Amino acid sequence: MTADVMTDAQLNNYVQARSDTEQAQGAEMFMGRPDRWFADPHWLCGNGHVSVRYLKSEQRGDLCLACLRPVRLTFPEDVERTSVADEVDEAQ
Numbered sequence: 001m002t003a004d005v006m007t008d009a010q011l012n013n014y015v016q017a018r019s020d021t022e023q024a025q026g027a028e029m030f031m032g033r034p035d036r037w038f039a040d041p042h043w044l045c046g047n048g049h050v051s052v053r054y055l056k057s058e059q060r061g062d063l064c065l066a067c068l069r070p071v072r073l074t075f076p077e078d079v080e081r082t083s084v085a086d087e088v089d090e091a092q
Helices: 010-022 034-037 085-089
Strands: 042-045 055-057 060-062 071-074
Touching: 010 042, 010 071, 034 071
Parallel strands: none
Antiparallel strands: 042 071, 055 060
16 A cells, blocks of 8 residues: 555645635635636545546545545646645645
8 A cells, every 4th residue: 555645634735725826816616616627627636646537435425546545626737746745835
């Protein structure tokens, strides 16, 4: 098993910081996220995988297809990475 790149709390903070930045720049929002994120949805997990697809689970919620970690809606330009710890620290 691989080590987590981000905890679930760090994942939430990372995505929320990006959302807050766009909101401060005047982006139209829907359900607490910028509208444009829903036009081209991408999903990010704590292991750094970014995908346009995810597994919908009734027991565990929305999961990454690569590692089965929880996913969050993220911005369309987000890219898959192996380490986002520095970005998380900068966003906080």
